[in-house]
Amino acid sequence: MVRLLNVSKDFGEQRVIEDLNLDAEQGEFLTLLGPSGCGKTTTLRMIAGFEQPTDGQILLNGEDVSHNQPYERDVNTVFQSYALFPHMNIFENIAFGLKLKKLNKDEINKRVMEALRLVRLDGYESRKPNEISGGQKQRVAIARAIINNPKVLLLDEPLGALDLKLRKEMQIELKHLQQKLGITFIYVTHDQEEALILSDRIAVMNGGKIEQLGTPSEIYEKPRTRFVADFIGETNIFEGTVRSLSQDCVALAVDCDNEITVSGPWVETLSLRVNQQVYAAVRPEKMQLVNSPEHGKNKIKVKIKERIYAGSVNKTIAIMPNGSEVIVNELRDNAGISGDANSNVFVQWDYGDGVVILP
Structure with a gap:
């Protein structure tokens, strides 16, 4: 039209x-x-x-x-x-x-x-x-x-x-x-x-x-771009380097010794290569805070900076080892931990809940 x-x-x-x-x-x-x-x-x-x-x-x-x-x-x-x-x-x-x-x-x-x-x-x-x-x-x-x-x-x-x-x-x-x-x-x-x-x-x-x-x-x-990921709602963006690739899975080295995995059928459409600099974006509601991370999920050790009551969700701001902040939004009834500020915990999420963004 x-x-x-x-x-x-x-x-x-x-x-x-x-x-x-x-x-x-x-x-x-x-x-x-x-x-x-x-x-x-x-x-x-x-x-x-x-x-x-x-x-x-x-x-x-x-x-x-x-x-x-x-x-x-x-x-x-x-x-x-x-x-x-x-x-x-x-x-x-x-x-x-x-x-x-x-x-x-x-x-x-x-x-x-x-x-x-x-x-x-x-x-x-x-x-x-x-x-x-x-x-x-x-x-x-x-x-x-x-x-x-x-x-x-x-x-x-x-x-x-x-x-x-x-x-x-x-x-x-x-x-x-x-x-x-x-x-x-x-x-x-x-x-x-x-x-x-x-x-x-x-x-x-x-x-x-x-x-x-x-x-x-x-x-x-x-x-598809960092601007869109940042502009539409809240998101956590990790800067990383491609460590390994398979047909629908990519492993990224982020934050010193941490590695995260992103999977999905769209991965092969990006034409990625090993050692390429990329970003990974994960929505806060896809993440959970836990004391003991589950096998087969992404995990990063963090320190809780602040927990905020936001009605139906608990919003947690945590600090990664490199000093960057990560935001986690959990339904209050399903919140995985009750840790206070300065507690050391893990943030975890499924491989399929992230997306790779090219610079």
Whole structure:
């Protein structure tokens, strides 16, 4: 439905998007995720037509729209600021685009009421924007955007102004709405958890480029770069040297005399070689603290620095022999030890719970 081909964008002498290639499929929820300044909003604005690419092409349903005006593209945009007309009631705000198209009154009324039902605001049509909550304003903005039946809906951090509880509620509503409508959503956020919850696929951006594109589970479980591993949730990263290789297993020398093993069918796709410098990433929830490590698991002796109560989990920060920190998150009911600060214990994890990352 949307295709970016070798798209670059310059602002003066600064290149903010570099040779970007990206596809969004029909009916897909695609999220552009990354830190501030990585180029995600600029990419969205180029798709919308608010910015023109310096190089490359933007195709919408096979048509080159690279230099079309926003109103010439079959896309609508929802902004974080809502951008509702304060002097109009909810019905008039949603109907605004249809009136510009000069649809008859009955058709406008029918489509506005259907849009209100979709966003669960039927009965609110006579209220003004200052008479409804932030979450309801966001629903009005979404209803106004979808009423013209766009091929693509672009959303630029639309939930960023909401409080945490309402934001989580709106995430579920937004996902259900997208599934009902069956249209392509392209969503911009810097919130990793939000991206994992909402998306069919995530494009992780950094420095105007896509670091990794994949499903939420691929991005979280099998990050391909150190940036992705660091940016998506918490992770422990070990710097090491390849000591030995087999078809689906690699042994790494890390932290002086320690060796860790990483296994999985993806190992052979990395084209590793002995003595190569690489990283291994392991999520904190994959690790356990134990007094006596089990046979057939990775293990490193550590000293507990701090134990933190975090609701359903115990978060432990421990120090490895080289002075680096390792984080372990364990369900409180399943915590393996009860050691206090300065206790010497082992951290262990299964061979298949890590992933190798190339520098």
